[in-house]
Amino acid sequence: MNLDASNLPVPLVQGEGTLSQLGSRVAGLGVSRVLLVTDKGVSAAGHLEPALDSLKACGCDVSVFDNVHANPTELDVLACVAAAKNHGAEALIGFGGGSSMDAAKGCNFILTNGGAMSDYWGVDKATQPMLPFVAVPTTAGTGSECQRFALISDSTTHRKMACGDIKARARFAILDPRTTLTQPPFVAACTGVDAVAHAVETAVTVKRNSQSLEFSYDAFRRLSANIHAIMRDPGNVIARAEIQLGASLAGAAIECSMLGAAHAAANPLTAMCGTIHGQAVGIMLPGVVRLNGEDGDAAAAYRDLTAAAGLPFDGTDRGAVTALADWLSALLHDLDLHRPLRTLGVTREMIPRLSAGAAEEWTGTFNPRRLTSDDFARLYSQVLD
Ligand SMILES: [Fe+2]
Incomplete structure (x- = not known):
């Protein structure tokens, strides 16, 4: 890169094969129970196996929630919250396109701060600490991996609520171009x-x-x-x-x-x-x-x-x-x-x-x-x- 990477809002682990570093880097956050949030298309594309292997090899107890829909609504978020509670998640991984990352970020708001997504529409409305969040984008588009915002649609009106908080930003993002090949x-x-x-x-x-x-x-x-x-x-x-x-x-x-x-x-x-x-x-x-x-x-x-x-x-x-x-x-x-x-x-x-x-x-x-x-x-x- 010819720009100052230290200015990036989220550290980027970038390059072919970097997905294999997911487990060691997540373990480095001091957590072991992890919920990986994704959608059925990504899981069918076969990207999860190397990610799960990497996490398990580093001692992470990982559970997969793969029920995120495109343009996730609060219903997607609530289903994800239930999965995170059920697993006792200490960290969340958003694995997929913008929808998976948004759903994981939205889950983090409700899981740690309670209430409804509309309570966080705007900027910095969460008062309690959030779980560590890690982003693994498998599309190249939204840039959600570098942002504090979760875009969650109202379940009824489908209007997008932009819920932003510095605490919701990823601890790091893994950009492995191999994950984008199957798009x-x-x-x-x-x-x-x-x-x-x-x-x-x-x-x-x-x-x-x-x-x-x-x-x-x-x-x-x-x-x-x-x-x-x-x-x-x-x-x-x-x-x-x-x-x-x-x-x-x-x-x-x-x-x-x-x-x-x-x-x-x-x-x-x-x-x-x-x-x-x-x-x-x-x-x-x-x-x-x-x-x-x-x-x-x-x-x-x-x-x-x-x-x-x-x-x-x-x-x-x-x-x-x-x-x-x-x-x-x-x-x-x-x-x-x-x-x-x-x-x-x-x-x-x-x-x-x-x-x-x-x-x-x-x-x-x-x-x-x-x-x-x-x-x-x-x-x-x-x-x-
Ligand atoms: Fe856009």
Whole structure:
């Protein structure tokens, strides 16, 4: 890495084969009873065996909870809490995509502090210490391994609650690119685009600072240089490692910088129409870049990001905005994620409700321009047909 790793919010154990270090590093936390939180897809992919072997070889008594669903709700969290109590867990491992890590983090809140997830919606609302948490991402996208936030959906409304606490952050994360090799191409594309969106949005928010920008730029360099390679050659472990690290660095940028309007626009699409998060973000992002880019400060920030990644542009702020938005649109086509929203179940009649929801999203408050529901309506209309 060419950045100062000591500034990372979570220590990263990175490289091919590092999964074998899971047991010794967990044992090094001084715990022995461990709950590994995952989903059935990950367990069917065969990644659990080496992880469990490593844990058992180091004296850990490990139990597996593999019932996490995509976009986990409080019901997933409560089932996980029951499993953790039943096992007498002293530590939690989130093993899988963002959903598994989010469910494990959510479980940690309720297990140690009681109450309901909605009690922790916001930042630093937990008063009691939490169990040690370890993250092992097997997708490369959310960057959840570097964040204090658990994203848990309300079981009824499906609105995502972002529950953040410094105590919920992982003690360390293991990034073994071999765990990402079995991702289906559609999953790799969606998570990859999500990571790209994290790098792009964090580079321009009102909360960005010199440290978060370093993460955003490094993430975008690695992601933009390798995302086509992993789609062309899924077995390319070197490119997979770069994408996995890029996604984590983008996640580290979110810790400080938060996200922007593409995520604010995507979340209601997921809640109302079930659109896959990465695809929804990817569809909305080019329009958001163009709209934000009408603001001079945001355009300059996009120019710095575009230059940092070495994407070609004419050297002007305006030219960088156009080049970046065009590159993002082309990426969506290249990854076969480009779809008119209408083909994903969105109708023109839904746009007022989607727009009102997007304008209320907390994440939108960090966007360089405060977008109104009318702005969001225009953004949705641009990609409806
Ligand atoms: Fe995202």
